[in-house]
Amino acid sequence: METKVCSKCKRELLATTEFFNKDKLRHDGLFPYCKECRGHKFKAIVVASEGNKICPKCNRELPASIEYFHRDKNSPTGCCTYCRECRGYEFLKITPDGYKYCISCEQLLSITEEHFYKRGDSPNGFGGICKDCHHKNYLKDYHNKWDEYQLRNNEYTKIHKERISKYQIEYRNLNHVKLSKWAKTYNIKYRIENRETLSNNSKMYYQEHKEKILKRNSEHYQIPHIKEHHREIVRAWHKGNPDKVQLYKLKRRTLLKNLPSTLTPIDWNKCKEYFNFECAYCGKKEKLTLDHYIPVSKNGGLSINNSIPACRSCNSSKGAKLAGEWFHKQSFYSKTREQVIIDYLNRNYYGTQMSFNIENSINATT
Secondary structure, rough: OOOOEEEHHHHHHEEEOOOOOOOOOOOOOOOOOOOOOOOOOOOOOOOOOOEEEEEOOOOOOEEEOOOOOEEOOOOOEOOOOOOOOOOOOOOOOOOOOOEEEEOOOOOEEEEEOOOOEEEEOOOOOEEEEEEEHHHHHHHHHHHHHHHHHHHHHHHHHHHHHHHHHHHHHHHHHHHHHHHHHHHHHHHHHHHHHHHHHHHHHHHHHHHHHHHHHHHHHHHHHOHHHHHHHHHHHHHHHHHHOHHHHHHHHHHHHHHHHHOOOOHHHHHHHHHHHOOOOOOOOOOOOOOEEEOOOOHHHHOEEOOOOOOEEEEEHHHHOOOOHHHHHHHOOOOOOOOHHHHHHHHHHHHHEEEEEOOOHHHHHHHHOO
C-alpha cells in the first residue's frame, strides 16, 4: 500500500481516504494534511458486500434496493446516500416474488401488464413506473402543453385526412362488436350518473321546440312501415304488461274527473300480495282486476286505500255500486273477508296513517 506523510504532523500514514480527505487539484488526489490535523477523526472504511450499501449516518449495511433507500439516478448504485429511516421515512416491506414497487408512488404491485408497461432493457421485462403514474404524468404534461398539442394535431389531420378516415373505417369494420358493446355500457353508465341533468335538458328542449317535435313525430309515424312496426311494438308491450296498461287507463279516467291518482305498480303488487293473489270478495284465483272500493262515479280516487283486487265477474257485477251494499247481497258473502278488506283499508301503509271509515265514506257519497 502507498503511504503519504502529513505535512503538518509529519506522520507517515496510508494514502487512503481513511486518513486523508480528497482533493482533485493534487497529483495524488488527497489533501496534504491528515484528517486529525484538520480537526476530524480517522474513520475505518468499511466496504459493503455486493448488492448492499452502507448508510454513512447510521453505519448500517442494508440491501441497495428501494425498500431501504430512495432512488437517485446520479448515484453509482442508483440509491440515495442515506437510508430511508435516517431521512425520516419508514422502510418498505420486502417485496415478495412476482411483485415490485412503483418508483413514483411506491405502491407494491404485481409484475404484470395490468400494472406495468413492458420494457425490454429491464431485468424483469417491465418498467419501473406503474401505469397509473404514467397516465398522471402524461395528463400533467398534456395540460401544460395543450395549445402546442392542438396545433400539432390540427396540422397532422389536415395533411393526413384521407389516411386517417380510411384507418377509422377499417378499424370500425373489424371491431364493430367490441365498439358497440363499449358504447352501450358507456351510455348506460352516463345516463345513470347524469339522470337528472338529462331529464331537465330534455324537458327544456321539448318546451322550447314543442311544435317542431310534434310535427316531426306525426310525419315520422305516418310512414307505412314505421307505423306498422310501432304498432307491433305497442301491442307486444301491452301484452307483456297488462297490469301497467290497466293502471294507466284507470289513472287517466280518475285524472279526467280531477280525483287523486297516486297508486303505483309497486303499490298494486303489494295489494295483490296482501290478499294472496285472490279476489277480495269471492276468493277465486282468477285473473285479477283493480276495483275501486268507492266507485269513481262517487268520487273514489285511485289510491292505495281505495283499491281492491277483484275477479272480472265480481268487478263487473259490482259496477258503480257501493261495496258495502253490493257485497251483503251476494251468495258468497263472508264476514271474515269483509273484515280483511276493512283492515287492509285502515292499516298503516309505508309509515303513513290512512284512517278509512267505511260507513262514513258510504254516507258521505250517498
